[in-house]
Amino acid sequence: MTIKDLFSKNLNITYSAAALSIVNLLFFHIPFYSYVSENINPDFNGFCIMASLLVIMLVANFFGFYLTLFLGRIVGKILIAITFILNSVSIYFINTYDVMLDDSMMSNVYNTNYAEATSYYSSAAILYIIFMGILPCIFLFLIKLKYGSWKKFGSTVGISLLIVLVLAFANATNWTWIDRHAPVIGSLLLPWSYIVNTVRLKVHEAQNNREEIILPDATIATDEKDVVVLVIGESSRRDHFSLYGYSKNTNPLLSQVPNLKYYIANSSATYTTAGVKAILEYADTEDLYEPLPNYLYRNGVDVQWRTTNWGEPPLHIEKYIRDNELRQQCQGNDCEYDKMLIYNLCDRIVESGNNKVLIVLHTSTSHGPSYNQKYPNEFEKFSPVCESVELSKCSKEELLNAYDNSIVYTDYLLNSIINDLQTLTDWNSTMIFVSDHGESLGEKNLYMHGVPISIAPKEQYEIPFIVWSSKPNIEYKDFKEVTQHHVFHSVLKFMGIESPIYNEEMNIFIVN
Numbered sequence: 001m002t003i004k005d006l007f008s009k010n011l012n013i014t015y016s017a018a019a020l021s022i023v024n025l026l027f028f029h030i031p032f033y034s035y036v037s038e039n040i041n042p043d044f045n046g047f048c049i050m051a052s053l054l055v056i057m058l059v060a061n062f063f064g065f066y067l068t069l070f071l072g073r074i075v076g077k078i079l080i081a082i083t084f085i086l087n088s089v090s091i092y093f094i095n096t097y098d099v100m101l102d103d104s105m106m107s108n109v110y111n112t113n114y115a116e117a118t119s120y121y122s123s124a125a126i127l128y129i130i131f132m133g134i135l136p137c138i139f140l141f142l143i144k145l146k147y148g149s150w151k152k153f154g155s156t157v158g159i160s161l162l163i164v165l166v167l168a169f170a171n172a173t174n175w176t177w178i179d180r181h182a183p184v185i186g187s188l189l190l191p192w193s194y195i196v197n198t199v200r201l202k203v204h205e206a207q208n209n210r211e212e213i214i215l216p217d218a219t220i221a222t223d224e225k226d227v228v229v230l231v232i233g234e235s236s237r238r239d240h241f242s243l244y245g246y247s248k249n250t251n252p253l254l255s256q257v258p259n260l261k262y263y264i265a266n267s268s269a270t271y272t273t274a275g276v277k278a279i280l281e282y283a284d285t286e287d288l289y290e291p292l293p294n295y296l297y298r299n300g301v302d303v304q305w306r307t308t309n310w311g312e313p314p315l316h317i318e319k320y321i322r323d324n325e326l327r328q329q330c331q332g333n334d335c336e337y338d339k340m341l342i343y344n345l346c347d348r349i350v351e352s353g354n355n356k357v358l359i360v361l362h363t364s365t366s367h368g369p370s371y372n373q374k375y376p377n378e379f380e381k382f383s384p385v386c387e388s389v390e391l392s393k394c395s396k397e398e399l400l401n402a403y404d405n406s407i408v409y410t411d412y413l414l415n416s417i418i419n420d421l422q423t424l425t426d427w428n429s430t431m432i433f434v435s436d437h438g439e440s441l442g443e444k445n446l447y448m449h450g451v452p453i454s455i456a457p458k459e460q461y462e463i464p465f466i467v468w469s470s471k472p473n474i475e476y477k478d479f480k481e482v483t484q485h486h487v488f489h490s491v492l493k494f495m496g497i498e499s500p501i502y503n504e505e506m507n508i509f510i511v512n
Helices: 003-008 013-028 028-037 043-070 074-097 103-110 114-117 121-144 150-170 172-180 183-188 190-207 272-280 292-298 323-329 338-342 345-350 396-421 486-495
Strands: 009-014 145-146 226-233 260-266 302-307 318-323 356-362 428-435 462-469 473-478 509-511
Touching: 009 013, 009 150, 009 183, 013 043, 013 121, 013 145, 028 074, 028 183, 043 074, 043 302, 074 190, 103 190, 103 260, 103 272, 103 396, 183 190, 226 272, 226 396, 226 486, 260 292, 272 292, 272 338, 292 302, 292 356, 292 462, 302 509, 318 323, 323 338, 338 356, 338 473, 345 396, 356 486, 396 428, 396 462, 428 486
Parallel strands: 009 145, 226 356, 226 428, 302 318, 302 356
Antiparallel strands: 260 462, 428 462, 473 509
């Protein structure tokens, strides 16, 4: 058959769906089979697992494509075209950043703004989209299909389902292996991974988006002027802070600050939305309870949220300021970076008119992949640095240098906040810095974050928890380890706020 014949004749829908299934397998499932081959035993049973998964994938994708084309016709072609383009984008991210498309990663996708999203793409992404996405779509729209009868449709669907069921039951002895590796396997199956996990995410969001559970009323028990600056870090790894023993001096300023306390801490999740939720909630729960800013604002505290990031729970406060507004107010060379968050910070506190002030600064300083663009040039203490969004193409030294420079800039930001607060001699002030999660920097060929917490490497959940206070009569408890949930109760204690939900065991301060 010539090319001309191919596009002039009606092609059998069954053969076309089979061809699409084979192309989908070859283009988008090499990481899947690489993972399977690395985790099965090199014996006959391992061969059976591999062969069965190969056939199941081919038949399952054939079933999906056949069903979509027969029932949707031209709409079906459009849907499959969208699928191939999305697959090409997905495989680019899987190959480039070793991501897994589970429900937590889909949450990252839907909570990523345009500026962050574009930072992940390189020229390679364009090639992926053109050759793996657009070209198959052009071919799909050029061919003419012969759809056949409903009887043929019924028999084809029945046979496809029968093959999948037979293979599934034939591998009953291997279900334990499949169940053990299901989180990774499920995240690498395209397009099923992002389709199924998007549905799971939306169901979970629908459950969480119900009206938040209001906490019991609190009482402001003191008249002292107390201000808490809560800094939520982004992708900060504890083991890259020299305060915690890192060999490179990434904390030259904080290491000289008296009355500084730093705790060992782990995050509750490896992605921003869940990490920020944990920092702001009073207990580790799947329910949507009133977060700290809402709770304090409702009970008479002056609350302001400043952010260059996203992913916070719904906030019911009066003063919420995003980076675009902050940038307009800010003056100086630092206004394109997170320094904008602390512009006029002291003036804001003094002009409050309230004796209790909470200011939350949600940073983006160490968010990848463009670590080298998260700090001004003068903070490039370590060089050479990685300048590519394809992190695997950078040397280990370049990648670590770029990331470590972002930690040096974080050190500068936190020290600047402390210096500002020290000028407020009429106020008792504290700064609490805690990261939403950690970050992988090439260990085990993983980059950035988002691996399910149950199987995540320690680099993605070991975080810094740093506290400073100006209060002369305050000390810190010697916890061996703290959690993100310690923030809620520590803020209540520092501000002298009494609440039925206050938990002294989750408070880090000792007030003499």
